Amino acid sequence: MGVTGGGLRMAGLSGLTQVSIPTIKFYLRAGLLHPGRRTGPKQMRYDESHVRRLRVVRALVDRGGLSIAAVAELVGGSGDVSVPDVLTTISRTTAPEATPPDVGEVRAKWRDRVDEVLARDGRKVADDNAAATELAEVLAGLELAGHAPDDALLETYLRAGAAVAAAEADQARGAGATRECAERLLVSVVLGTVALAAARRLGHDLTGENG
Structure with a gap:
């Protein structure tokens, strides 16, 4: 299953990435995952960028052994990041x-x-x-x-x-x-x-x- 044009609800994002809904919500609060697109008062949709970001975060935490704080600094929220940014932050x-x-x-x-x-x-x-x-x-x-x-x-x-x-x-x-x-x-x-x-x-x- 991939991401359709309308995007995914959180349950769909969870199912596709195998990351639990509570963990996704935690990543959103911690700034590791950028907010989705609002489609209603309590409805958000998530796209391929959220899938990729979740996989990056899980790889850094689960296999790379980085702390949540370190990952938050490295990947940030929705702001742009460049290769020099990554290398400088890793160095620190x-x-x-x-x-x-x-x-x-x-x-x-x-x-x-x-x-x-x-x-x-x-x-x-x-x-x-x-x-x-x-x-x-x-x-x-x-x-x-x-x-x-x-x-x-x-x-x-x-x-x-x-x-x-x-x-x-x-x-x-x-x-x-x-x-x-x-x-x-x-x-x-x-x-x-x-x-x-x-x-x-x-x-x-x-x-x-x-x-």
């Missing part, structure tokens, strides 16, 4: 928390290492880039645990990340409209993290089975 959402003093010095060292490796490929990021800072903190944790990556592994991380990001951006641009493009990129970035973790585990499984 995933920025690392305060670092204990004993980790800070090690993290600073790894932040410099990240910049050095990026520079070899002619790339550079801002000093306050949240993703680079988060990566440096993870690398610092690896060192403190006695498993610091060598330059070859660090280069692999960075080049793999750049390759995946480029492929995600290419696919998102294929969506056409700015808003749909941004939503597709958002889902790719958030769920792609989960997919990469699974693909990495699969790679280790294959290495073990074929080694």
Whole structure:
């Protein structure tokens, strides 16, 4: 069943997306879903954009593990959103928390290492880039645990990340409209993290089975 020209009532929207009516009402109140088209005093109709938005929200919450507050900031209500908006908001959402003093010095060292490796490929990021800072903190944790990556592994991380990001951006641009493009990129970035973790585990499984 799809969305007809007249739109769907809430019960139909619920049935098509497999999202309960109470949850849809909650998403409307929280600003995760834009209001439908009013057709009467207590009647609303919902279209394909509501179906797509509900599927995006469920994917981000159920599979991506984001909080309702984070999803609300990322997808907003009915306002326009662009790819830069998505990337900026994700950066703020995933920025690392305060670092204990004993980790800070090690993290600073790894932040410099990240910049050095990026520079070899002619790339550079801002000093306050949240993703680079988060990566440096993870690398610092690896060192403190006695498993610091060598330059070859660090280069692999960075080049793999750049390759995946480029492929995600290419696919998102294929969506056409700015808003749909941004939503597709958002889902790719958030769920792609989960997919990469699974693909990495699969790679280790294959290495073990074929080694």
